[in-house]
Amino acid sequence: MPIIRRTLAAGAALAFLSSAAPAADKVAVAVTAVVEHPLLDAVRDGVKAALEESGYKEGEALVFQYESAQGSPATAAQIAQKYVGEAPDVIVAITTPSAQAAAAATRDIPVVFGAVTDPVAAGLVASREHPGGNVTGTSDALPLADHLDLVRQIVPAVKTIGVVFNPAEANSVSTVAALRGMAPEWGVGIIDAAATKTADVRAAAQSLVGKVDAIYVPTDNTVATAVESVVGVGLENRIPVFAAETESVARGAVAAIGFDYFQLGRETGAMVVRVLRGEKPGDMPVVNARGSDLVVNLASAAAMGVTVPPALLSQARKVIR
Template identity: 35%
Template sequence: MIGICMESDSYFLWGKIMKRMYGLIAILITFLAVAFFTENREQEADKKVPQVGVLTLMHHPALDEIYRGFKAELKEAGYIDGKNIKIDYQNANNDQSNLRTMATKLTDEQSKVLVGITTPAAQALANSTSKTPIVLGAVTNPKASGLVKNERHPESNVTGVSDAAPIKQQLDLIKEFMPNLKTLGVIYTSSDSSAVSGFHEIEQECKRRKINLKVFSIANSNDLNQVSEQMFRQVDAAIVPTDNTIAGAMETLVKNGNAAKKPIFPAAATMVKQGGLATYSVNQYKLGQMTGKMTIAILKGKRVSSLPVERVQKGEPVVNLKEAKELNLQAPQRFLKECQRNGVVYR
């Protein structure tokens, strides 16, 4: 009898152990099934949410304003990053090899639209794909940069927005500030195609106006201190075309200009805020909004060929009164009133 009871107890305990094991196995199977279906649902959701890849050369205030305007325009149209759209933003930190790697990454991720902020970023994207639509988010001369052949009727996968500075307005402004100007200096980065394009336009316009122009170029930001010191010893004022390298090192240029008591007339409003004297600037935030509008049009099914390259025809007046005081210069009343009415006054 004792043997029978012990055997019954063993079967009973073994049954309880097996029951628990089956329970644990059932829980594990349920957990794995839930995880599997959740992952599948997330993957399906990711497939449905379009991705926009954004590539920029570097950080500086003007480029950051373009990206800010771009995101704001998408949000205004109902495209919320992380909800119904994914924005993959890549910053190359002014490194050409980073541009190539990041452009390939964005292309391989099968972004529905690619956005290139600056000429080098747009060129890197164009070299990585001939199929995915590319929107230029501020490229000074898309045709000269080899990005489009026909700005009115794009024939490839590239269109976008040009940030070409209003050079004629800027030169008129310099003469208004400095009617007795004898020599104007221009400084630009020789490796930046946008800066080179802007320099050539300044050169041609100065020849037409018979303005004595002295030319100074840098290879990179390390050259700016020495070259700008040399420039300010030889000129009465300096003009800067659209130039990302100089925009990113504006403090150095301003330091040397102030030391020599010579004004700087830069291309962008953000560079005036950093210590330039005045300009007629293409609004960087609005450029971003224009880039956003074009991206939205493509997301909604518009073909690149139906979207001509867009340009801002007139610049907005900007003046830095603190800088004018530093240089003992008086802002022309006409221009100051225009800034107060339709532009920006930094004090």
């Protein structure tokens, strides 16, 4: 079945971006992410671009601050507390751990999260439609059915899929639970391997050798920073590695269907602008990422012992040879 659409809708949330900012004084937007890697950096840059397009240019109408927690939830909490003490107009928290830290630190300052897989399960909002409180944002909920279909098309005989994840990340726990729920319908088994820090990622992947036909890496911040370790295990043992986001394909995964994270950042920034202009976060529904792109790494596929069907290859936005 077809698995991708190459078009990426900008969304109604961005329709107002060309108008000028009404405020004469500078506004303060404090941004944080749990770790730095290209996808999360793209979200941050998209937020800043959306603000500028709305008339909030850094140094003129905007004070823009960014800090990374460098992979530490404790540091994420410290950054959130620091931001609350500085009282910006909006806190933008990229990823689930940073969003949880910001939401726990304040009930008064608006918090707009970005790239949170399951904001309800993470305890950030009451529901996607009616968030309530001072928190809302954008979600990169994964198209898991498309991901399973991708694995099956490239590995037709797949029976068991291994998932490397950090059980301390609520977004990853939610993804693994969803995969387990879908597994019977797809006729596959799911075996998970835990890695609580980046140094554990290789050992977690290695524990799957001899047990799985393919390895899947979700949008897990811990694993994403060390995805080469998973790829290395796949190459050494000819186990194809698939990812939930396309950046990991350039780093050695066989294939992924993912979102444009810069566009997701722009969607997040559009929500920040709405808050700056007086809307209450609790009244603003969570915005889901739209559109998807297939990226394929033919060199990795060959090295891991699989072949990408021509029909699937023809749908790819990018092919790494």
